[in-house]
Amino acid sequence: MLFSLSTPTVRRHFTLLLKSLDSPQIHVHDIRHMTATISLESGVPIADVSIGHKDIANLYR
Structure with missing residues (x-):
């Protein structure tokens, strides 16, 4: 391995x-x-900005 990307x-x-x-x-x-x-x-829709959360309600916690 050349380097570790940990x-x-x-x-x-x-x-x-x-x-x-x-x-x-x-x-x-x-x-x-x-x-x-x-x-x-x-102006990007919140559903597109969910940053990996399946439920956008998690963004408000």
């Missing part, structure tokens, strides 16, 4: 990227919700 590896590289860009500390999961929020604000 969750800890992704988190470590993401953290290093943020530090190199002098950006605030955020989690990878935060990007998912930020993308959903921006999509909704841009």
Whole structure:
């Protein structure tokens, strides 16, 4: 195997990227919700922005 693409590896590289860009500390999961929020604000239907939830009611919890 050339490299391992495990969750800890992704988190470590993401953290290093943020530090190199002098950006605030955020989690990878935060990007998912930020993308959903921006999509909704841009008029994308909520059913299309369900971010993996089978029931869109889960988005309001």
